[in-house]
Amino acid sequence: MVFDYSLDFQNINFRQHPELYCVGKGEQGVLLVEPYKSEILPYWRFKTPDIARESSEKIYQMFLAYLEQDDFVGADMARKFLQMGYTR
Numbered sequence: 882m883v884f885d886y887s888l889d890f891q892n893i894n895f896r897q898h899p900e901l902y903c904v905g906k907g908e909q910g911v912l913l914v915e916p917y918k919s920e921i922l923p924y925w926r927f928k929t930p931d932i933a934r935e936s937s938e939k940i941y942q943m944f945l946a947y948l949e950q951d952d953f954v955g956a957d958m959a960r961k962f963l964q965m966g967y968t969r
């Protein structure tokens with residue numbers, strides 16, 4: 882599925898409108914999709930291996946919490962942050 886960059890990301894709450902979310906490829910949309918970007922981004926750190934480990938553990942816990950809430954968009958966004966951190 883192609884990620885739709887034409888959406889009004891400034892005004893869409895994807896928790897309220899998950900039907901508008903497209904998975905896309907890789908890390909597409911990771912810094913656009915709200916409220917998840919604002920929930921996850923404060924924990925995304927990778928300056929040192931220890932900081933990255935702590936960050937990834939926190940974001941993985943968020944991933945699991947999103948799954949428990951049946952929040953596919955949140956889980957996918959957490960996955961994208963983890964993937965993005967791994968590539969850094």
